[in-house]
Amino acid sequence: MKLPIDYMVETFVALANIPSPTGNTYRVMEWIKEELTRLEISYTVTNKGAVLATLPGKNDERHRLLTAHVDTLGAMVKEIKSNGRLKITLIGGFRFNAIEGEYCQIETSNGRIITGTILSTKASVHVYADAGKMERTEEVMEVRLDEKVKTKEEVLALGIQVGDFVSFDPRATVTDSGFIKSRHLDDKASVAIVLGVLKKIKEAGETLPYTTHFLISNNEEIGYGGNSNIPDKTVEYLAVDMGAIGQGQTTDEYCVSICAKDSSGPYHYGMRKHLVQLAEENGLYYQVDIYPFYGSDASAALRSGYDIIHGLIGPGVDASHSHERSHREAFENTAGLVDAYLRSGAVE
Structure with missing residues (x-):
């Protein structure tokens, strides 16, 4: 039976369009639960709000765990400025230049959605000579609301408060040439x-x-998505995340990337060799790579003290934590390796 790649691409687009910055993932987790129910897969919900689904296997003494995360980068309202604009604080590891000019939405505590645009305080080149030279920091970036407000009091009257979540427009697009470009591919x-x-x-x-x-x-x-709620019999732990692309990297937008090492250190050598062998046996396009500024749920689990064999794979994603892009072929190769791994023997 073939892997349902069309379903995967369509599911990604649906997920991308559900705002879910870390700390405000209720709606997307409800979508996940509904989909698992539709697929007739049993699951439990952790105290942290994660979903743990289980498929019983022939061997119930040696368990495996795969993880992928649905939370994304985002922001929170840090300050309501006197001019009716918002100062924000970032959620996740990225830079302000990656979101400059992006459409966004603010979700108030009563559920109201208010849209806006993230800009620098000197956005107009017709007014500010140093518009391009100014370093983009929290102090000089703001949200321009799509409401008729010019004072702090008028913003407060909309229901916006410090601590409200800010989500970025994903702009998810699937091209005829097979590219999937969107925020939150990661x-x-x-x-x-x-x-x-x-x-x-x-x-x-x-x-x-x-x-x-x-x-x-x-x-x-x-940093702590998959560092708990790992069933006691789990021996092998595979994080399915994204492969980072850039200068000096082997990963591209078409492969399944197999991580040898990230900022936490090397991944389990036996697991890595097992994954490479499976990719070769199944004719999958893969690359082995090192991600210098990266950490996964698998490495978080090890830091929490779990005695597990850990690995990390994922589709190659260009411009990570910015305007990301991958390709249908990367989905195919990653799905093929996940499928082959699930059907394979134990990691030696």
Whole structure:
């Protein structure tokens, strides 16, 4: 049975269009729960709000866990300025220049959605000589609201308060040439891929060799998405996240990237060799890479003291934590490796 790549791409677009900055993921987690219910896959919900789905396997003594995270970069209202604009504080590891000019929305505590645009305080080149030279920092970036407000009091009257979440317009687009360009490919692409593999397994009536858990985490961007709620019998832990592209990297937008090392250190050598062998045996286009400024849910689990074999793979994503882009082929290769891994023997 073929992997449902169209389903995966469509699922990614649906997920991308549900705002879910870390700390405000309720709506997207509801979508995940509804989809798992539709696929007839049992799950539990953790105290942190993550979803843990389980497929019983032939071997129930040695468990596996796969994780992908649905929380994204975002921001919060830091200050309501006297001129009716907002100062924001960032959620996740990115820079202000990555969101300059982006449309956004503010969700008030009573659920009202108010739109705006993220700009520098010197956005107009017709007024400010140093508009291009000014360093983009929290002090010089602001949200221009799409409301007729000129004072702090008028903004407060809209219901906006300090601590309200700010989400960025994903602008998810699928091109005729197979590119998927959007914010939040990290890591909603991998969530869609995992769901697609689950759909294939359920529809084919397969039983996996090992009982396997699927953790859809919701706090990865701030470092503790998958560092808890790992079932006791778990031996192998595979994070499905994104592969970072840039100068000096082997990863591109078409491969499944297999991580050898990130900022936390090397990943389990046996797991890495196992994944490479599976990719080669199944004719998948892959690259092995090192991500110098990166950490995954798998490395977070190790830091929490879990005695596990850990690995990290994902579709190649260009311009990570900015205007991201991948390709349908990366979805195919990543899904193929996830599927092959789930059906494979134990990591030596």
